[in-house]
Amino acid sequence: MTSSLLSYPEPGADIAPQRIASSIDAEHQWRSPRAHQAQPHRQRGDVQVSRWTRNITTPLEVVSHGNGSDHCIGLALKCVSLTFNHAGRRLMQGRVTAGVVQVTAPAVSVSAVFESSVDVLHLFASQQVLAECYEDLFQQPHAGDIVLGDPKLVRDAALDRLGQALVVSQTSDAALGKVFTESVSLAIVSRIVARQFTASNAQNREAAALPQWRMNRVIEYIDAHLAESIGLADIAASAGLTRMHFAAQFRRATGLRPHEYLLRRRIEHAQQLLLSSKHNVFDVALSCGFRSQAHFTTVFKRFVGETPCCWRTKANGAR
Incomplete structure (x- = not known):
């Protein structure tokens, strides 16, 4: 059903688990990286990064019932034609440009029908990561769990650049690759959190955008x-x-x-x-x-x- 033109190196067996994996998993099932398939209920203080690619242009319908503890950040790496439904409500039908981002809260079902080739990056962020990003941004802890509740598709040039940097970076140094992936992934999550809690500023910037x-x-x-x-x-x-x-x-x-x-x-x-x-x-x-x-x-x-x-x-x- 899916195929990838890139190969993804496995994390080194001698490297202890840290905040983030040293590679990007290739998803064989939409929004379901290997780590989640193996341990779907484990609590993690990391950002799991995976990539779903499909070069076939025949229509394909996919469904995800959501992860019980993590937010899923989807970032389109190329233009794609699709219909996207969130919690039973249609959010998008048509062509989405590269760099468009969509955030799904934990345990929320989503579905999509892809009508073109696809290349999308998925980041799964736990509450621990969201809380750390919030505290780093605003210099105080957030009261209670953080729920990134706005599911609409948005275009963010900075997130696009970060996503592209994440997937094209190559290094022979496993430790350096780990640090780079961790830094860029946290930067993506941090910007998502910043957008959520500075919504008024974002709305002002978007007011003059092309309808x-x-x-x-x-x-x-x-x-x-x-x-x-x-x-x-x-x-x-x-x-x-x-x-x-x-x-x-x-x-x-x-x-x-x-x-x-x-x-x-x-x-x-x-x-x-x-x-x-x-x-x-x-x-x-x-x-x-x-x-x-x-x-x-x-x-x-x-x-x-x-x-x-x-x-x-x-x-x-x-x-």
């Missing part, structure tokens, strides 16, 4: 014209705004400049073509709006970490 209905128009326009030369004026016009108003509102809504978002979508489309067609790299580049194979290769390597040829070979081998 979702305009964002939907922009996404539809970009997806329909990926092979063409698209300018800022074209994208702004699809949202019914001038270039100046659009650029500022788009960045506040997504954390990305329009050009950066366009490049991401072109690379994601290129990955789909590389997997699903026999076109050569040059033809794929042209189909995704790049005017030369050299430019396409440079941008592809920047986002994916490998050249298109190498990535295609590994992806086909994994499938």
Whole structure:
């Protein structure tokens, strides 16, 4: 049902358990990392990190009944088309951009129907971790358990950067990898806690963000014209705004400049073509709006970490 193009090293057997695992588990079941499957009721003072990837584009319905003690933080590493239900209520139906975050409280059931390939990071944070983050942020303990109660999907550029850093970092030093993973994971949880308890500031920042209905128009326009030369004026016009108003509102809504978002979508489309067609790299580049194979290769390597040829070979081998 799931597959991963990356391999994840197991934690060293000689390293004692500490605050966080030294690797990212590959989930074989959505929102259910191996540690939770083995000991679903254990109390942990750590952040369990796992990654769920799926390269198949046929629709897939998944369900999670929630962990009894941990909050689950889901962070999209790439754009994905889905329907997402939280506690029986539909929260989202459509395309979600990379960097979108959703937090589910303990013991809350969620379900989703994925209609595209998926790459999502899940962090499971215990009460002990949430309490430590809160006290570190506000210099006083929180009275009672912390419940991150807002389940809506939000886009946070800082969380996007932290998530990307977490999954692309590579090191041969197990101890150093452990420290890095622990630090970045705690930074993600800390920012989630800060958003929860400084909601008024967050709402003020989001007030001038591009509305979702305009964002939907922009996404539809970009997806329909990926092979063409698209300018800022074209994208702004699809949202019914001038270039100046659009650029500022788009960045506040997504954390990305329009050009950066366009490049991401072109690379994601290129990955789909590389997997699903026999076109050569040059033809794929042209189909995704790049005017030369050299430019396409440079941008592809920047986002994916490998050249298109190498990535295609590994992806086909994994499938």
